[in-house]
Amino acid sequence: MPDKEDLNRIPLFSKLNEEEIRRCIDSSDELLLQSGEEFITEGKPADYFYVLLSGTVQVTKKVSDKNEVNVASHGAGTFLGEVPILLNIPYEVTIRTVESSRLLRLKKEKFWNILTSCTPITNEILRTMAQRVQLVQSISQEQGKLIALGRLAAGLAHELNNPASAASSSSTQLRELLQTFTTRSMKVAQYSQANKLTNDQLEFINTILQNTLEHSTNTTTTMIAKNIPQQQDGYVSSTSTDQLARSDRESEIEAWLDTHNISDGWKLAPTFIEMGYDIEWFDNITRIIPGQLLQEVLPWLEAVIKTSGMLYEIEHSTARISDLVGAIKTYSYMDKARIQNVDVHEGIESTLTILHHKIKHGIEIIREYDPDLPRITVYGSELNQVWTNLIDNAVDALEGHGHIWIRTRTDDGNNHIVVEIADDGAGIPPEVQSRIFEPFLTTKGVGKGTGLGLSISYRIVVEMHKGQITFLSKPGDTRFQVLLPVIQQ
Numbered sequence: 001m002p003d004k005e006d007l008n009r010i011p012l013f014s015k016l017n018e019e020e021i022r023r024c025i026d027s028s029d030e031l032l033l034q035s036g037e038e039f040i041t042e043g044k045p046a047d048y049f050y051v052l053l054s055g056t057v058q059v060t061k062k063v064s065d066k067n068e069v070n071v072a073s074h075g076a077g078t079f080l081g082e083v084p085i086l087l088n089i090p091y092e093v094t095i096r097t098v099e100s101s102r103l104l105r106l107k108k109e110k111f112w113n114i115l116t117s118c119t120p121i122t123n124e125i126l127r128t129m130a131q132r133v134q135l136v137q138s139i140s141q142e143q144g145k146l147i148a149l150g151r152l153a154a155g156l157a158h159e160l161n162n163p164a165s166a167a168s169s170s171s172t173q174l175r176e177l178l179q180t181f182t183t184r185s186m187k188v189a190q191y192s193q194a195n196k197l198t199n200d201q202l203e204f205i206n207t208i209l210q211n212t213l214e215h216s217t218n219t220t221t222t223m224i225a226k227n228i229p230q231q232q233d234g235y236v237s238s239t240s241t242d243q244l245a246r247s248d249r250e251s252e253i254e255a256w257l258d259t260h261n262i263s264d265g266w267k268l269a270p271t272f273i274e275m276g277y278d279i280e281w282f283d284n285i286t287r288i289i290p291g292q293l294l295q296e297v298l299p300w301l302e303a304v305i306k307t308s309g310m311l312y313e314i315e316h317s318t319a320r321i322s323d324l325v326g327a328i329k330t331y332s333y334m335d336k337a338r339i340q341n342v343d344v345h346e347g348i349e350s351t352l353t354i355l356h357h358k359i360k361h362g363i364e365i366i367r368e369y370d371p372d373l374p375r376i377t378v379y380g381s382e383l384n385q386v387w388t389n390l391i392d393n394a395v396d397a398l399e400g401h402g403h404i405w406i407r408t409r410t411d412d413g414n415n416h417i418v419v420e421i422a423d424d425g426a427g428i429p430p431e432v433q434s435r436i437f438e439p440f441l442t443t444k445g446v447g448k449g450t451g452l453g454l455s456i457s458y459r460i461v462v463e464m465h466k467g468q469i470t471f472l473s474k475p476g477d478t479r480f481q482v483l484l485p486v487i488q489q
Contacts (some may be wrong), residue, residue, distance in 0.1 A: 006053050010077050015120035023117075027110040031103040039103070040095040046084035049111040052076055055101025073098065082125055083105065085111060159176050163317035170317070174310040181307050184300040204288045205297065208303065248275055256282055262295055263306050269303045275305060282458075339488065340380045343368055344419060347380065348406060351387040358392065362401035370409045376417055377488045382460045386469075389453035390421040390480050397425030411483065416467070419482045428473040436471065 007013040007021050016024070031050075033039060039050065042062055054076045060068040071093060074080070084091050085108045115122055139299065192202065250269045256279055257265030275418040290296055351364065359365065394404045407420040428436060437458040467484040 009332065010051060010053070012051060012077075012079050012121060012124050015124075016118060020118050020120075024106075024114055027114060028104045028106045031105050033101050033103065035097055035099050038094060040081055040091050040093065042092060042094045043090050046081060046091050047091065047108055048078040049082055049085060049106045049108065051104040052078045052080065053102040053104055055103075056098040056349065057095050057101065058098050060096070061092075062094070068094070079125070080126070082111075083129060086129075107158065108125045129391075131401045141271035163321050167314050167321075170310045170313040174314070177303060177307045177310060181300075182304040184296070184303050187296045188293075188300050191293055197293070201288060201293075208285070208301065216397045246273060249278075252279060253282070254279070257298070260286070260291065260294060262298050264299070268299060271305050272301045339377065341375050341377050342380045342383070343375050344373060344383075344408060344417060347384045348387050348419075351384055351391060355388065355391055355395070358395050363395060363398055364403045366403055366405045368405060368407040371395045373408050373417055374414070374486055376484055376486045379460070379464055382464060383484075386457045386460050386482060387419075387421075390482075392422055394423040394425070394454060394478070397423050397427075399425070413484070416483050418484055419484070420479055421482075422477065422479040423474050425478060427475040427478050428471075432471060433471075437469075 003025070004018075004021055005154060007016070007024060009486065013021060013024060030053075032040065033055075042060075052074060056075050057078075057080070058073050059071040060073050061069050080095060081091065115125065188205075250273050253272055254265045254269040254447065257268060262268065285297075286294060294456075352359070391406075398404070402424045405420070405422040407422070409418050409420075410416065411418060437454050458469055461467045461482055461484065465484055467482065469480065469482050471478065471480045473479070
């Protein structure tokens with residue numbers, strides 16, 4: 001059991017009289033722990049208050065089911081566990097000894113008795129709590145930034161990988177196609193010169209070439225950008241048929257090509273099918289182009305189609321990479337002062353671009369923007385963290401299916417703007433709604449959330465920008481509203 005000398009060395013008890021010290025000793029017991037022993041466990045009921053008489057302890061916080069972050073370390077004289085007892089919540093951190101340690105331990109009922117009867121202890125605990133809250137806020141904000149940075153880096157890596165891989169693959173194929181295209185172009189030119197084609201035939205070949213180039217670009221655009229069926233005059237997109245029907249059409253065109261002595265018809269048919277060409281289209285060509293020339297023209301057109309498609313894929317992929325780089329520059333406000341006059345819509349759109357990998361096909365983003373929304377003076381990159389946290393939470397709440405509404409407007413006096421981010425997910429459980437902006441509080445599963453996003457968003461909106469962030473939530477309707485002054489005072 002601790003003695004009077006032990007307690008006199010501890011700042012918490014330094015101002016107590018002998019009677020108060022004796023009462024503390026009688027209310028407590030002593031805990032002797034070896035290095036590495038855990039005596040406070042995150043998520044467990046807060047049943048004890050501890051004072052470290054000697055030794056060192058390490059405080060950690062879970063960020064996933066397998067990983068923890070170090071929050072702080074404490075030496076002799078530190079007291080621990082008072083916050084969850086005062087707030088009547090489970091322990092929010094885990095604490096382990098770093099070396100052999102002695103601890104004074106009080107059950108929470110006796111802790112309350114000492115707290116209400118010893119004014120010096122009450123004052124010291126409240127003073128230390130204020131310092132710890134400030135420390136936790138600072139740590140959580142920095143940790144939140146690192147987590148957000150990691151999330152953005154992972155998202156960008158995912159988003160950049162697809163177009164980069166597509167561009168690399170297309171450039172490799174293009175190198176091979178150019179050789180084929182050059183060879184086939186020379187054969188068409190040699191035949192044309194040797195057989196002195198008429199102007200009508202040459203013009204017809206040129207028309208076919210231009211139509212093929214235009215149609216191949218449109219088809220590639222549809223496949224890459226939208227991936228939806230289309231029907232155009234004279235063409236029926238193959239994506240509108242099932243695989244069996246496509247196979248039948250390939251066989252039909254392959255047979256037509258074989259009948260007209262076109263070599264490697266089985267290789268050409270899939271490309272023409274992808275373009276939506278049918279037997280009628282091939283029959284129309286034979287009315288102008290003689291049979292021997294046809295044997296050179298059709299393989300040449302197939303090479304044109306493939307080459308055009310590869311060029312467009314490279315163009316599309318590099319444009320996507322450029323868009324992502326532009327989005328991250330807008331998101332972070334690189335090369336700009338920390339506080340700027342910004343267009344909130346641009347910040348939201350850059351956030352959506354960066355979070356594109358998380359917004360699945362089953363989630364629909366509905367924008368209801370005020371076209372006359374004024375620009376506002378804010379800390380641009382910090383504000384974009386708010387949009388990231390709110391949209392990311394909405395996406396997680398939908399679990400791959402539902403709607404997210406992003407609405408903007410001005411208040412009645414036009415001195416503030418209002419941004420609302422809503423979803424039709426399951427909603428926030430009523431029992432945690434009153435604590436939703438507390439650090440480390442999360443309704444997500446282990447490893448899926450840190451509980452820092454809304455806490456950081458609250459500080460950015462309320463403390464940095466003198467605004468307000470509020471919410472309403474019930475099953476099928478959760479809405480977070482951010483109110484920001486147009487001009488920072």
